Amino acid sequence: MANEYEINPNNGGGGGGGNSSNDQQQQHGQTTISNQRTKIKKHRLPVERSTSEIVRTYRKRFDSSNDDDDDDDYDDVDGRQKRCMKISIITDDNDNNTIRMTNRPPNSRWKQQRLPAWQPMLKPTSVFISFIIFGLLCIVIGVIMYITNEKIREYIIDYTDCRRMNPVTGLNQSEYCRDRWKYQWDSCQCLLNFTITEPIDGPLFLYYSLDGFYQNHRRYVASIDHRQLMGEQCSLTSIRSNCYPYSDINGTIIAPCGAIANSMFSDTFQLRRIIVDNKNQYEKIYIWQKDICWPTDRQNLYRNPSNGFDSYAKPVNWSKNFYDDIILNDNNVAGHGYLNEHFMVWMRPAAFPKFRKLWGRIDVRSSIGKKRRRQ
Structure with missing residues (x-):
C-alpha cells in the first residue's frame, strides 16, 4: 500500500536547519533528496514487511517566494501559489535504507554503456589514408556501374508529330495526333518504321x-x-x-x-x-x-x-x-x-x-x- 507524504523544504531558517544537518544525515534510514535550489531532508519512513517492494509517492510543495520560475509553472493551491513535484521511489524490504528512482535504467553493460568499444584517434595521416581508400573504392564502383550502363541499349522514338517522322506511305493516318488529342476523343493511329x-x-x-x-x-x-x-x-x-x-x-x-x-x-x-x-x-x-x-x-x-x-x-x-x-x-x-x-x-x-x-x-x-x- 503506497502512502503519500508532504515534505516542506527549509529555506535556511526555522527548525531542522543550521549546523544540525550533518548530525541528522548520519542517522540510520535518513536520505537527502537534492534539488537545484533546495536540499530536502527526509527521515526514515515506515516500511511494510508483508511485500517485497513498495512504491511510495512523495509530494513536495514550494512557496512561490522560494522559486524564480515563471508564474505559468505554479498551481493555485489553498489560495497560495505553490509548485508541486512528484517523486516516485522504491524501497526494499531487505534494506530499509535503499531508495532508488523508478526511471533509473537497469544496471547492465548495455544500458550503462560499459561494453568494450574501439574509437579511432583521428590524426591527419590516418584521415588522409582513409580518404584515399574510400576514394579508390568509389572509383572502382563507379567504373563497374559505368560499364554496366554502357551495355544497356536504348532506342527512343518520339511520335508526337507522327507524319513528320519516317512515315508509312499509303496509309490514312492523322498528321498531328497531338492536336487531335487535345480536343477530341477519337482514336489517332500512328505507324512508324524503325530499324x-x-x-x-x-x-x-x-x-x-x-x-x-x-x-x-x-x-x-x-x-x-x-x-x-x-x-x-x-x-x-x-x-x-x-x-x-x-x-x-x-x-x-x-x-x-x-x-x-x-x-x-x-x-x-x-x-x-x-x-x-x-x-x-x-x-x-x-x-x-x-x-x-x-x-x-x-x-x-x-x-x-x-x-x-x-x-x-x-x-x-x-x-x-x-x-x-x-x-x-x-x-x-x-x-x-x-x-x-x-x-x-x-x-x-x-x-x-x-x-x-x-x-x-x-x-x-x-x-x-x-x-x-x-x-
Missing part, C-alpha cells in the same frame, strides 16, 4: 515517356479515393470530398474517380517485324503486359467491387469504360477493372514533370537489321 542495328538480348522493356506533365502537383496527387480502389462501396459525400470535380456525373459516382484516373495515359502499342523475304508481310511480336506494376500495389491496394461497374459512370476523359470488351489494351491482357496493371502503373504519381512508365516486356531476341513497326 534495330544491333542484336539485343531479352528481356526488353517498353516504356512510354511524358514531358511537362506535373503529376507531383499537390492537388493532383490528392485527387484519389483509395477506399474506392479497394473495392469498397463509398458514399457520394466521401467521393466528392476526395475526388471533386471528377467525383460524379449528375449524382452517378465515377469509377475510378479523381484527376489521376481521369488523365490516364491510354495509348496502345503493337510491334511487328518485317519479314525479309516479303516486305508486305509482318510477324507480330508479343508484348507481355503482366507484372509491370509494383507487387505491393497489385496485392494490397486494388480490388474490384463485388457488384461490378454497372452502377458507375466512366471518367470524363475516357473513351471506354472498365467493363467494355477492350480496356486500354487489346483483349484485356493487362487485367480487368482496377486490376488492370497499366492503370496501377499510372496511378502511382511520378516525382518529376518528365518521367517514363513501364508499358510492357518482350522476352524474345531481336535480329540484326529487322524492322519493327510501332503504332
